[in-house]
Amino acid sequence: MSTVIRSLLSLASVATVHRYSSYAYFSLSTPYCSAKKSISDEVVKAQTAKPIEDTIFGKIARKEIKVDLLHEDDQCVAFHDVNKQAPTHFLVIPKEPIPQLSACTSSNEKLLGHLLIVAAQVAKKQGLADDGYRLVINNGRNACQSVYHLHIHVLGGRQLDWPPG
16 A cells, blocks of 8 residues: 555544534644535525526426426425435425515415425325424525525435534
């Protein structure tokens, strides 16, 4: 084995991974060796995303973009997320183009309840009911909302971390 490979293996065996807020870094025996985790593509998208008149989710709800629907009724649709963050990851979106949760009013109360009921029903059909799942609604830039059409992420099929990373 070459000296370089032995040195790298030696360094790897003493490296420690640390978490601080949303950054991860590793350290060796010296406190001067650290590197920040790169910012994800989704965070970059969210930092530049703006509410717009029409979104990809609006086009999916109107069936202008074809997806395999897990559920459809007169108020919402559910479909698999193309950017899976868990073995099972689907979205529930209202057909009404609401940009984000903070734009909702009391007039949306019935619709919001319906979206949650649909999320639970589809999660059960996807086999998530027994072991559990997580619902996530991103609201705004710092929550990593990159599409300004209200949507519920439903994630499951593995042990999820808490707090979320």
